[in-house]
Amino acid sequence: MKATLSDQRAILDIQNFDFNHAALTNKAANLPEIAAIASLTIKSHNARDLRIAAETETSDVKRELARAEGDVEQIVTRINRDEARLGSGTASPKELEQLQHELVSLNARRAELEEIELEIMMRIDGLKERITELAEQERVLGNEITELEIKKANALAVINADLEANVADRASVVSSVSPELLALYEKIRLANNGTGAAALVGNQCKGCNLAINTIELQRIAGLAEDEVVRCEECRCILVRGL
Secondary structure: OEOOHHHHHHHHHHHHHHHHHHHHHHHHHOOHHHHHHHHHHHHHHHHHHHHHHHHHHHHHHHHHHHHHHHHHHHHHHHHHHHHHHHHHOOOOHHHHHHHHHHHHHHHHHHHHHHHHHHHHHHHHHHHHHHHHHHHHHHHHHHHHHHHHHHHHHHHHHHHHHHHHHHHHHHHHHHOOOOHHHHHHHHHHHHHOOOOOEEEEEOOEEOOOOOEOOHHHHHHHHOOOOOEOEEOOOOOOEEEOOO
């Protein structure tokens, strides 16, 4: 294939635009804010899940408290009934003895139930504190994520502006290059991990950074400047005369 030296040099410019595009795209995909947001989002979700679990546990413990309060209420009702019977003056000596024994047992049971009731209320207080702490963690993490999202958006805006400028500059160069040479470049670039053209500097191909042997260099030197040369190793277009 033949192509003017200016077209060959333009292909090298296009290659640089493509390298720049790949670098900008990679930069956009690997902004430090992205990893930071992902990490904080996991922490936020963990805090949310723990808060929901604590809220669910609180509901369960409140039902437990209601049952304990009901048990205490039943005991108090029986105590009041027995005390009223004792105070009525109508009970027989045997019944009085039974009532007194029952009151001792009921009051002991009441004390046990009230202790359980107190423990349950303390558990509820602890859960409420835990829920408040977790909600605060969510709030703080949410604010940090929002700040990082803003930073990421600003960084992406700059990168996207650079990408747009790069695309426009590339298009202006592409319009002046022969379609055949451009098609060859694109074919090689797609098959060669993004490298379709490289400068020949001394005896080295800057595409694969390998030295070209003396015989091949002599052959290349004897070709007309409009003859398109390709590297024997990486097969990219070699641009001479730089």
